[in-house]
Amino acid sequence: MTPPLRSPGLQVTEAGATGLVLTRDFAAPAPLVFAALTRPELLRRWHGAHGWHLTGCEVDLRPGGAWRFVSHGPGGAEMEMYGEFREVEPPVRLVQTEIHRGWPEGAALVTTVLAETGGHTTMTVTVRYPSPEIRDQVVRTPMRRGAGEAYDRLAALLDLLDQEKRDRS
């Protein structure tokens, strides 16, 4: 595994050819984080950035239950993602499928694990895309999730170049 990308908060690392792991700490207990990730009235208050926000949010939180997010962004852009819950274990684990409207076929499998220590919660989201092509499609849209081993390599290279630059000055 290559080193994680540097980030003040969110860390992104590769996991295999089509996998991706996001890690983020929150200053709140796990039940609260779980609620914020699964309750539409809370999701609407944080999900999205840079002009994107959730306009449609349906969550049937039980194994086999459906979920659907519709987001609107700058210039009238719209995107929709939906899927089905596979495992629902509040407040520690959530497994769901995820399909973005326009994907050729196949669903991503998203596993969210929450680990609470002393009132702080570490969230680990593992995304397994159905194919490298779909991951490519995801990474082309800033709104969507995506990363890959090449980006970790790039980050490592840029670290090296920064180091070289510092050494010369």
Next chain:
Amino acid sequence: MGTSSTLDATFAALADPTRRAILARLATGDATVTELAAPFAMSQPAVSKHLRVLERAGLVRRGRDAQRRPCHLVAEPLKAATAWLAGYRDYWEASYRQLDDLLKDLQP
């Protein structure tokens, strides 16, 4: 070539440790193939092969001097790749910062 295929070429070129080392060396200044081959236990033709991959990805440019043909690092594709990466990561970090604020509001 679109942004995506440019990025693909950039990342494919970066996938090899020798090519990353060559780029790191060129970040310190231009160098000839002989100079680039020196730190690696590698023949000049093998280094030239890596250089061709880097040239095709637009990461390296060769000088016109027929004798030396010094190699020069072209930083733009790297900058484009990091700008894209920064955009992606900024997006999700910004969204999670909103979640930080919400979590703060929800706690007594």
